[in-house]
Amino acid sequence: MSFNTKNAGADYVLSIVVPMHNADNKLGACVDSLEKLINYPALVELLGQREIEVLFVDDKSSDNTYTTLSKLCEKYENWSLYQTESNSGSPSTPRNIGIDRALGQYIFLLDGDDEIDAKGITTGLALALKHDHDLVRGPVEVNYWGERRTIVDRLKLTEHMSTEDMIVAIASGQSLNCSALWKRELLNHHNWRFDPATRMGEDLVFTSAAMNSASSIGYVDHPLFHYMRQPGGGDSAMHYYSGRELRELVTSWQRVEDSFTGRGLSYLALHGDRTINYALRLVIRYLDPTNVDDGDLRYFAEFFARHKVALREITFTDPHVKDLVSVLGKADIKAITEEIKPRLLIAGHDLKFMKPSIPLLRKKYQVQIDEWPTEVLHTESHSQKWLEWADFIWVEWLTAASVWYSERVKPTQTLVVRMHRYELGRSYGDQIKREAVSAFVTIAPHCMEDLIERFEFDRGKVRFIPNFYFTDSYKQADSSEANRVFQLAIIGAVPQRKGYLKALQVLAKLRETDKRYSLTVMGKSYKELSWVAGDPLEQAYFAACDSFIENNDLTDSVHNLGWVNTYESVHEYGFVLSTSEHEGSHVGPGEAFCAGNQGVFLPWRGVEYVYPETSVFEDTEAMAEYILRMRNLEDFNRVAKAGQDYMRSNYDISLFVDRVDTLFRSV
Template structure:
């Protein structure tokens, strides 16, 4: 047996196939190599797939650990113990070995008696392949020190090394199992420190797949554990290479430190405590004479200086990505600032209108930002899509009104990373209205509700008080609410209606619209003709979180028109959340998409169904209280602000 592949596996059923297929394509005598698939107790069927395949291919072996180790190091060490080949080749289960790789590697190893061979690779990101780990200045006359220094300086520490098994066994070289990050650096440095002959193959031997995942994996996050591992790796590697007169920190750490700081900014888990920060600070101060000479961007240098000076509070602020929120009306996002500030350093670019803004201010904000969130798909989205830089990530959130405008068609979609809809129905409407938006860029993120900010004081009059939050424009269904009130008063004269928001004459564009004004004039006539003057109270524009309880509102009505044209019905209708959060019950006369957002028991097919529900609750207070509590629980579970902020952060993590 000449070569043993050691391939650690864990929950890789959707990607291990390409690794296996590449082994089958090798231009190498199958009798001269073996493939050891070491499974770390997979739970997705990977183990069964490997086991079955290994029974069909000679010299392929399935090995499974007794319990999950949590990293590839233990499976690789098990592979070292089990390997029968003269050489060991470490290959990850989601990568591919190239057809002629073993011929080239074994030929070079046999000709030079190499203990260790490093080669080039092809990096695949789903769009293109890039040749990497090249060392053009390598030549046979280099000393061992010069060769090792070149490898450390020019190559990434990918796991794929071609190494003599005797080197590993003679010096008890093993993968450091306690490390979850940087273990490949320590392993490579240990081999280099003990190898007598080190060689380089100037051609790729494998394909390294680095294709982004839709869901951020644990390895895409960076925090206390990862930083602690890196601090140990950097110090250990420095000590391993010092006997060779190689200063690892000077030769390589400019890359490693930059990547670590960038990870702390853009992948931060947010758990770096004072103790870990102090270790980081001591390390930086110890090697400051070298580190201060590294050429970094101003952004990275700011973080590095905070570490060097031991300023923990400054470090925490500086290691948050810079988020710019831009738009003309920020009522659906600005209130989440406290929760979002746990993840981001936030600034606002408040526009004066759909396409009116201070361009000087917007350009200053743009220069500062790393992430941009455009609230509303309007002129702000067009402007930022036009001017954003390649290093920045841009997300646009669409509510409802945007579907009646053309900004989505005019926006440069190549510059937009994601477009967010606030409900399932409007997710599809977004793509229907703007076919230029590719589906893979569309996302769903519901609105949030601060349930605990509402006054829920109980009063028996709530059982007889209806509320409608916002009656402008006419599609909000004010007339329907009046018709419901009229029917209810046939059962009990105590029923009344509170109207929250502006009157028709208070909003210029409504006041200038003859059709709209005719509708509201008809509503007033209806009130007078049916004797509802004393039962309808215009409360006005108030703090709805307090006034629902103060006005003793028990039922909030959502009776908007089920318009199927653009822009369409309600996209989310936050008034429904107000009703439940304010200690009442929200009742919805069904509009398209409501069933995907609100509890089934709050939906009525028509006005008669809404009337029947109110009468039932008015006669059965316990049923009312139960429905109100269920609605409150529904909000807490589905639309709480903490969940929104986590989803918000995960979206940008996905786009890194």
């Protein structure tokens, strides 16, 4: 499919090839820069009667990219549009189509989310035409959207440099992107095209091969294009890597090295430090270790063994990259399997909510722990040691540890801080170096809103990742056991905000109808906690609870069980009550659902976003009425099964690990 407005008799001096895919919402800046270019006075003067053409190649987009580009090409003569028959999955095929159809003396390859620089292109084209260069390159302006601009890949050259010296200077001082002015005759004579089968390093392979075949190379000290860095620093093409990407990466490196060997040069010697460092950082961050086999790792390691002499000359400043290169050179597959995983440090004063997830996290990460004895005390040398080791840092609780790490984390590391709820009453969120934190995680939607309101954090930095459950690890209730519908439980009755008195009120209401109901209290009694005795309000509250039990003849119906293993015991209790004033997510009633029973809730703020709304009741009377209706075992089991399915589909540990993994690899 194509839309062609070319002037068949035109003398084209420049063809600009622009691959596009699902770019309808981001092609505006690119198009604006092209419109500016064709009207740029200095370029119009340079061209005279000659013309330039723009060739868009849509890689079978699923959005409105093709339609939008069609309308643009109707507007401008010499703007043409082509489309692949099916999506190819990389820019290589669209670029090749553009090169094949280009008529210009020179070709410039521009990505659809970047911008062309009118002054740079005009200056570069004038130089190319004057000296009949095969290739003209320039520095790159990197535009960090909404943040800053900087120029990279700038070279300091002397006059009258030989082609070989130019190649050495470019390979040493620039990333070998393909966005340059290429003489079409050079590309066609050698049939230089992109390899559609390669998605890792395709620019590097193409540029190395074509540049090393050039007889004359020029350079202008002005950017030819602006690379548009995505917000937050993520590249638009980033995705999880598999064994395929590992193989493609080292295959590309070898092809590049071979291109330079033909000129008696070594790319590894010229630019290997930056290329290998950068690529291995990406591998560490984006590789999915569960999607790589021993054969992939062995193939990857062979490159490092083959070039171990050259690699010894490279200084790897990143400690993880350095250790990975070391084990790759030894071809120890077991060691490589572990070392290629990202390094995750879990830190904080109370890690009870994170420790159970560590065995599953270790399938994708190397994991270490920095557990502080108290909220503020820690061994600084120990913390510093693991800080230096880590790629990713997860700090549990928005407290002193989060502040400490935010003041020391490196720009190359990713710091995530999880807030539960009680931190809203502390000042650590005011103290934290928030620009050093990649993301703040909350355990419930309402906690997310509270965090943003309390500390005025940037909403774009706040994420919601709910608590997890080992949903299939709970001993299951016997669906034929009818007596359990009369067994109520509350897991944690202290402090008073847990609403123990309301749970007692529910029990009293139930026993007015059926004396079989009882309430079991799991966790420490207020009498075991010395701080309660020192708090007059708490002391008075629990004294009132004791009086309520006595006055309503509940003494034999309330059982204090103390600490229990809920995985083994919660299946015995048909209903676990949440009568709290406020909660983050309240784990206990969720455990009831996991065991095949039910959690029931009073309407603390945000509960409807955490648990099924059908399990939330306006007051203790409505809760009691519902529990009475559930004496019908068939109805009880139906609701319990729906609740269990809800927990598995929303809160299973596997989902938590995937959510954490996705977060770390995307921020």
